Amino acid sequence: MPATFLGPVCHRSSADCVLCRKAACRPNFSRLVVLQITQVTPFLVDTGGSKSWLFVKLDTDEGLVGWGEAYTQQDRDAAMLAHLVEMGRHLVGRGPFAIKHFSSVMYLDYALRRPAMEFWSALSALEQAMWDIAGKACGQPVYNLLGGPCRARIRVYANGWSEQSRTPDQYAQRACEVVARGFTALKFDPFSNPWRTHIGRAEEDLAVERVRAVREAVGSSVEILIEVHRRLAPNESIRIAGRLEQFQPFWYEEPIDPEDMAGLAEVRRRTSLPVVTGEALYSKAQFAQVFAQRAADILNPDVCNCGGILALKEIASAAEPWHVAIAPHNYNSTSVGLASTLQVSACIPNFLITEYFVNFASLGSEIASRPFEVKDSHIELPTEPGLGIELDESALQRHKLPAERRPRHIRTYEEEQ
Numbered sequence: 001m002p003a004t005f006l007g008p009v010c011h012r013s014s015a016d017c018v019l020c021r022k023a024a025c026r027p028n029f030s031r032l033v034v035l036q037i038t039q040v041t042p043f044l045v046d047t048g049g050s051k052s053w054l055f056v057k058l059d060t061d062e063g064l065v066g067w068g069e070a071y072t073q074q075d076r077d078a079a080m081l082a083h084l085v086e087m088g089r090h091l092v093g094r095g096p097f098a099i100k101h102f103s104s105v106m107y108l109d110y111a112l113r114r115p116a117m118e119f120w121s122a123l124s125a126l127e128q129a130m131w132d133i134a135g136k137a138c139g140q141p142v143y144n145l146l147g148g149p150c151r152a153r154i155r156v157y158a159n160g161w162s163e164q165s166r167t168p169d170q171y172a173q174r175a176c177e178v179v180a181r182g183f184t185a186l187k188f189d190p191f192s193n194p195w196r197t198h199i200g201r202a203e204e205d206l207a208v209e210r211v212r213a214v215r216e217a218v219g220s221s222v223e224i225l226i227e228v229h230r231r232l233a234p235n236e237s238i239r240i241a242g243r244l245e246q247f248q249p250f251w252y253e254e255p256i257d258p259e260d261m262a263g264l265a266e267v268r269r270r271t272s273l274p275v276v277t278g279e280a281l282y283s284k285a286q287f288a289q290v291f292a293q294r295a296a297d298i299l300n301p302d303v304c305n306c307g308g309i310l311a312l313k314e315i316a317s318a319a320e321p322w323h324v325a326i327a328p329h330n331y332n333s334t335s336v337g338l339a340s341t342l343q344v345s346a347c348i349p350n351f352l353i354t355e356y357f358v359n360f361a362s363l364g365s366e367i368a369s370r371p372f373e374v375k376d377s378h379i380e381l382p383t384e385p386g387l388g389i390e391l392d393e394s395a396l397q398r399h400k401l402p403a404e405r406r407p408r409h410i411r412t413y414e415e416e417q
């Protein structure tokens with residue numbers, strides 16, 4: 001039995017359609033409307049780099065469409081896509097307003113309480129697309145259905161600008177280029193690849209010098225955000241934090257693997273740097289551990305893998321009494337994933353800042369009907385119904401990810417040092 005919704009909908013045969021946004025539009029609450037999802041269509045996009053984008057479009061029997069985006073990783077795209085297709089089969093025939101129920105039964109009945117990142121990513125995309133339809137059906141941006149705006153524009157920090165940098169001078173030069181574009185906050189990982197739990201003195205010194213070079217180049221008014229990517233052991237992370245404190249970083253992100261939550265709490269106790277975790281946590285139970293152990297000052301869940309828009313909103317609400325701020329992670333496109341991030345960021349009081357990948361902006365603009373513009377490190381809230389963005393399907397097809405791709409090189413033991 002499909003979900004029902006009593007509310008304003010598109011009167012496709014009349015002039016007062018709430019969706020067309022004409023002056024004559026008037027919501028009509030007198031008609032019982034049964035919206036039903038009829039089709040789930042995924043799109044895997046080749047960005048030209050190591051990171052792909054995975055979108056989903058939901059069609060409904062009323063003609064409304066909804067867009068969502070799943071977080072994905074190199075070499076894991078096929079697994080993400082498989083979950084999206086499989087879970088999408090369970091969404092066809094349901095109503096787009098039964099968002100919380102769908103998320104719950106996917107966790108309980110589909111995943112049988114054994115979720116993995118691929119599950120959460122696929123669910124997040126479907127959940128966002130349901131919100132997009134719900135907002136369009138109501139003629140409101142999603143944030144107006146979630147408590148309304150707490151701010152008119154969303155602060156963003158730049159990421160994706162330092163990937164080709166090696167020397168401290170290269171980091172400094174690239175940082176200045178980003179600042180010249182108006183960004184007032186920028187994030188980077190000063191450590192070298194591949195990821196190692198224990199790094200030597202030379203690598204540690206190089207990381208410190210990269211941070212020093214960026215701070216000296218951008219001055220004291222620009223926030224620098226240090227990314228550690230869960231690499232380090234607790235004692236090494238604590239020691240390096242002590243060496244970085246002189247550069248006054250805005251935060252210290254994932255200094256160790258959050259699976260060692262007690263270790264993360266120890267790092268937080270032994271540094272003055274604000275500690276961030278959350279992008280690799282995927283359930284209420286895991287976030288509850290962060291609060292219980294007072295392991296972080298800031299959470300960075302990703303709307304494309306934490307379960308979606310309502311999940312991110314609920315994590316943010318749970319963080320409020322613990323005085324933990326929210327800085328949504330957004331290693332996704334600058335289109336749908338960013339739109340969903342903006343919608344939640346608008347309506348949570350403890351929002352701090354969110355992520356914007358400058359190297360994705362060009363392709364993001366090509367596939368989106370109206371790309372979001374960053375001005376002075378901020379993005380204005382979208383006002384259109386739903387998520388506030390539509391994708392160009394022909395552009396998605398032009399950049400379709402090839403079915404056969406070479407896997408990236410993963411180090412062998414002979415390459416270890």
Ligand SMILES: [Mg+2]
Binds near residue numbers: 227229253254279
């Ligand atoms: Mg991170």
